[in-house]
Amino acid sequence: MSSILFEIRDQVAFITLNRPDKLNSFNREMALLLQARLDECASLHEVRAIYLTGAGKAFCAGQDLVEVTDANGPGLSKVLIEQYNPIVTRIRNLPKPVVAAVNGVAAGAGANLALCCDMVLATKSASFIQAFSKIGLVPDTGGTWFLPRLVGWQKAAGIAFLGDKIPAEAAERMGMVYAVYPDDEFAGASRALTAVLAEMPTRALALTKHALNYSATNTLEAQLLLEDELQQKAAQTKDYSEGVNAFLNKRAPKFTGQ
Numbered sequence: 001m002s003s004i005l006f007e008i009r010d011q012v013a014f015i016t017l018n019r020p021d022k023l024n025s026f027n028r029e030m031a032l033l034l035q036a037r038l039d040e041c042a043s044l045h046e047v048r049a050i051y052l053t054g055a056g057k058a059f060c061a062g063q064d065l066v067e068v069t070d071a072n073g074p075g076l077s078k079v080l081i082e083q084y085n086p087i088v089t090r091i092r093n094l095p096k097p098v099v100a101a102v103n104g105v106a107a108g109a110g111a112n113l114a115l116c117c118d119m120v121l122a123t124k125s126a127s128f129i130q131a132f133s134k135i136g137l138v139p140d141t142g143g144t145w146f147l148p149r150l151v152g153w154q155k156a157a158g159i160a161f162l163g164d165k166i167p168a169e170a171a172e173r174m175g176m177v178y179a180v181y182p183d184d185e186f187a188g189a190s191r192a193l194t195a196v197l198a199e200m201p202t203r204a205l206a207l208t209k210h211a212l213n214y215s216a217t218n219t220l221e222a223q224l225l226l227e228d229e230l231q232q233k234a235a236q237t238k239d240y241s242e243g244v245n246a247f248l249n250k251r252a253p254k255f256t257g258q
Helices: 029-041 077-091 109-115 131-135 143-151 153-163 168-174 183-198 203-217 219-234 237-250
Strands: 004-009 012-017 049-054 058-060 098-102 103-105 118-123 127-129 163-165 178-180
Touching: 004 029, 012 029, 012 183, 029 077, 049 058, 049 183, 058 098, 058 109, 077 109, 077 131, 077 168, 077 203, 098 109, 098 219, 103 109, 109 143, 118 168, 118 183, 127 168, 131 153, 143 153, 163 168, 168 178, 178 183, 203 237
Parallel strands: 012 049, 049 098, 058 103, 098 118, 103 127, 118 178
Antiparallel strands: 004 012, 127 163
């Protein structure tokens, strides 16, 4: 059985981390397979949104420590440079919305994998843990970049230093999570929201994602210029024409992602 399950259905690519007996912790094979599937999602026109989740009772417990502590294994630096960092950059540069459907515990690199996605949805029983300090490490997989921007400096420092378990509803209040659903409603509700994204103007969403990426480091003046540049590109798409036409004719738009 593959460590990454992949299916395209109704314009959504469903990617499932599939090592449930290890709480979907990453080994090298799974990390490289995820990179390949993200590349596939970027290249396929029929994919207009990505739904990333975990098999079994966990989203992802982070790095498989058996692999990383093996004397003949890849070592921490190689794991970050060749496995996690490319996953983060692929997700942030992928010109389509990526939804993290956190169905259980998201710990260590698994927590930060969720946070680097465009939207995080969580089941009520899910939790987020910056587990690094518990074993004498530093948050990676973009955690030190995403956390302060999502929750503020003080909360980010406390979460990173203490490594406390943050329940999903608390994570939502802090701004780490977009929405939390009851466990028995989670699969249907999270997939329905992703389906809505897949029917929206995909190129406009990609340009919005690009603007959000740059907003963290741009000055206001630079961001205003970027918005102008991206708006001109959006205005040349077929979906823009369709959206305006639908609005003027008082009907629902039918976007194609072009």
